[in-house]
Amino acid sequence: MAPWYLSIIFLVFAVYSSAAPSPSSTSLSKRLLTKSSLAQVPRGWNLHGTPPRHHTIKLRIGLRQSNFAELERALFQVSDPSHIRYGLHLSKEEVKDLIAPHPETLTLVESWLASHGIDIDSLDRSTAGDWIAVVVPIHQAESMLGADYRTYKHESTGAEIVRVTSYRLPEHLHDHIDVVHPTTMFGGTLRPTVSRTRIRQRDTGAAVDASCSTLTTLKCLQDLYNTAGYKPRAPSKNAYGITGYAGQFANLADLKLFYQQYLPEATNFTFKEVLINGGQNSQNLSQAGVEADFDMQYAGGLTFPTQNIFYSTGGSPPYIPDANSPSNTNEPYQDWLDYMSTLQEDEIPQTIATSYADDEESVPPDYAIRACQGFAQLGARGVSLLFGSGDGGVGSTEGSACFSNDGKNTTVFLPSFPATCPYVTVVGGTTGIPEVAVEFSGGGFSNYFSRPSYQSEVVNSYLQGLGTTYAGLFNSTGRAYPDVAAFSTNFTTIYEGQSELLYGTSAATPTFGAVISLANDALIAANKPPLGFLNPWLYSGGYKALNDITSGSNPGCGTAGFSAGVGWDPVTGFGTPDFQKILAALGLGQ
Numbered sequence: 001m002a003p004w005y006l007s008i009i010f011l012v013f014a015v016y017s018s019a020a021p022s023p024s025s026t027s028l029s030k031r032l033l034t035k036s037s038l039a040q041v042p043r044g045w046n047l048h049g050t051p052p053r054h055h056t057i058k059l060r061i062g063l064r065q066s067n068f069a070e071l072e073r074a075l076f077q078v079s080d081p082s083h084i085r086y087g088l089h090l091s092k093e094e095v096k097d098l099i100a101p102h103p104e105t106l107t108l109v110e111s112w113l114a115s116h117g118i119d120i121d122s123l124d125r126s127t128a129g130d131w132i133a134v135v136v137p138i139h140q141a142e143s144m145l146g147a148d149y150r151t152y153k154h155e156s157t158g159a160e161i162v163r164v165t166s167y168r169l170p171e172h173l174h175d176h177i178d179v180v181h182p183t184t185m186f187g188g189t190l191r192p193t194v195s196r197t198r199i200r201q202r203d204t205g206a207a208v209d210a211s212c213s214t215l216t217t218l219k220c221l222q223d224l225y226n227t228a229g230y231k232p233r234a235p236s237k238n239a240y241g242i243t244g245y246a247g248q249f250a251n252l253a254d255l256k257l258f259y260q261q262y263l264p265e266a267t268n269f270t271f272k273e274v275l276i277n278g279g280q281n282s283q284n285l286s287q288a289g290v291e292a293d294f295d296m297q298y299a300g301g302l303t304f305p306t307q308n309i310f311y312s313t314g315g316s317p318p319y320i321p322d323a324n325s326p327s328n329t330n331e332p333y334q335d336w337l338d339y340m341s342t343l344q345e346d347e348i349p350q351t352i353a354t355s356y357a358d359d360e361e362s363v364p365p366d367y368a369i370r371a372c373q374g375f376a377q378l379g380a381r382g383v384s385l386l387f388g389s390g391d392g393g394v395g396s397t398e399g400s401a402c403f404s405n406d407g408k409n410t411t412v413f414l415p416s417f418p419a420t421c422p423y424v425t426v427v428g429g430t431t432g433i434p435e436v437a438v439e440f441s442g443g444g445f446s447n448y449f450s451r452p453s454y455q456s457e458v459v460n461s462y463l464q465g466l467g468t469t470y471a472g473l474f475n476s477t478g479r480a481y482p483d484v485a486a487f488s489t490n491f492t493t494i495y496e497g498q499s500e501l502l503y504g505t506s507a508a509t510p511t512f513g514a515v516i517s518l519a520n521d522a523l524i525a526a527n528k529p530p531l532g533f534l535n536p537w538l539y540s541g542g543y544k545a546l547n548d549i550t551s552g553s554n555p556g557c558g559t560a561g562f563s564a565g566v567g568w569d570p571v572t573g574f575g576t577p578d579f580q581k582i583l584a585a586l587g588l589g590q
């Protein structure tokens with residue numbers, strides 16, 4: 001920890017910095033320029049007070065990665081079946097070399113920190129050195145960032161966090177620091193996209209419908225997606241990971257009851273639990289998460305006996321004001337990504353599904369871009385990452401009204417994040433037999449990420465058909481989602497010892513992921529590399545192995561939403577999986 005008196009120098013600096021904007025001739029300019037700024041306090045949060053100045057805060061500084069452009073190029077090449085590098089996924093070391101900061105970045109940032117009396121030798125650094133963490137008193141963070149920390153309280157959860165509505169950095173560091181956290185990323189809105197019907201039935205055994213038309217079970221999904229009868233051949237070499245945030249953990253007693261009822265041979269089957277950054281796993285039945293329970297029941301049930309891993313990542317409110325403990329940072333994706341970056345090749349699951357989402361506009365761009373780049377690293381290492389598209393149709397996945405938060409408060413469609421990240425595969429929802437788009441299926445266009453070339457042809461063609469409909473309500477140059485879809489209604493689940501029916505793109509995501517995990521099993525058994533990042537394969541022909549969903553729509557924001565149709569659409573993407581066709585497309589058909 002820096003001697004406190006050194007921060008005095010910095011206070012002088014901060015005052016000076018707000019003076020005349022003349023750029024100094026030295027490279028170490030003292031001018032602070034805005035790095036990130038919010039037009040308004042994010043919805044749901046209210047100003048609550050001022051944190052005591054001597055309380056500590058753990059600042060995490062995301063340094064510019066030296067060669068992300070090359071990482072992205074490698075990601076697309078190793079994921080593109082027509083490229084000579086297809087399947088040659090990057091090693092941990094190769095990724096590390098591409099994302100390690102340039103020496104100049106390190107020198108400049110370290111001298112900035114040293115100028116604030118921070119001991120460079122005591123910095124906490126990520127594996128590749130692209131993140132630095134430092135614990136400082138709030139008053140020092142305020143002078144470093146030219147910002148005012150305040151306490152904000154969440155309207156519905158009562159959670160308290162310490163944040164700023166804008167922050168600044170010395171001009172010469174803008175090209176070397178991507179993001180500092182906690183600053184303008186409020187979070188607290190990250191939510192599981194699963195919902196429960198009001199019906200709680202004790203006895204679903206009698207009502208199981210093998211066709212999925214009214215009740216969805218493991219059995220009907222296996223029939224629907226053509227995995228019935230497939231026995232995994234590489235269950236110890238292949239793994240299926242599920243992430244959990246917002247305090248969720250999966251209850252083992254519920255899992256056992258579920259298997260007893262729906263897959264008796266798996267009765268004693270369980271999963272590996274990984275706790276990250278204070279992730280919870282009390283196994284107290286009344287604290288288990290419905291999303292986590294559900295995810296593990298279907299992930300495991302559809303891929304049994306493939307190894308399953310549940311990642312429970314902490315970092316959510318409440319913030320407990322305590323002078324001795326650094327304030328809670330609430331940035332779960334980054335904590336999870338940090339953990340994953342420490343793993344060796346054989347420790348990373350080939351398929352990982354995530355059923356949590358925020359409205360894109362509630363995640364500041366600098367934070368969203370950096371998290372998305374983290375997902376690209378996992379894709380480059382050969383992981384198929386699946387995310388739910390959100391449950392608000394073209395509107396908010398958080399259930400808020402369709403207004404922009406850019407200070408203009410205009411009516412707009414609200415895309416969800418991480419669905420808008422171009423380096424992940426996004427799953428929308430269907431219902432009914434034959435399947436049609438479900439009305440809550442999140443779909444739309446990013447305002448942060450431009451359209452990746454792998455999808456430009458099909459998306460442009462969809463937009464041509466759409467004409468000027470909804471012009472101004474969405475960003476026609478953005479990354480469009482979802483990429484694919486799966487069933488999403490009336491999934492029978494055991495939660496807190498009882499049967500429940502669940503729905504949401506949360507149900508679709510582990511389901512689609514399970515089919516991909518089985519395809520990876522077949523590839524591994526045939527001594528081939530796993531699928532890795534799916535989109536270049538999907539958009540260049542893999543889509544032919546999916547069932548195109550051609551009717552239904554995703555209304556929201558007072559509109560009828562987008563319509564599903566022949567080919568790709570922003571409701572169900574290319575559609576739902578057909579496992580046998582996927583195997584055939586991969587040259588593994590029987």
Ligand SMILES: *[C@@H]1O[C@H](CO)[C@@H](O)[C@H](O)[C@H]1NC(C)=O
Pocket residue numbers: 199213214215431432489490501
């Ligand atoms: C879900 O199940 C309930 C109760 O069985 C039924 O009323 C409803 O129609 C079902 N919904 C769908 C979309 O299948």
Ligand SMILES: *[C@@H]1O[C@H](CO)[C@@H](O)[C@H](O)[C@H]1NC(C)=O
Pocket residue numbers: 264265266267268
């Ligand atoms: C589960 O474990 C119990 C106790 O060891 C054993 O009696 C039972 O046969 C096992 N069931 C299965 C399906 O393996």
Ligand SMILES: *[C@@H]1O[C@H](CO)[C@@H](O)[C@H](O)[C@H]1NC(C)=O
Pocket residue numbers: 284285286287
């Ligand atoms: C289980 O959780 C409930 C609800 O949070 C709590 O009231 C109860 O005391 C907990 N039980 C145990 C044994 O910790």
Ligand SMILES: *[C@@H]1O[C@H](CO)[C@@H](O)[C@H](O)[C@H]1NC(C)=O
Pocket residue numbers: 403409
């Ligand atoms: C945005 O506009 C709507 C409708 O005019 C209004 O209800 C809402 O309060 C406004 N929100 C803000 C933050 O101004």
Ligand SMILES: *[C@@H]1O[C@H](CO)[C@@H](O)[C@H](O)[C@H]1NC(C)=O
Pocket residue numbers: 446447448449450451475477478479
């Ligand atoms: C539209 O998306 C692009 C990225 O494709 C972005 O640069 C631009 O700022 C977005 N426009 C608005 C109004 O958000």
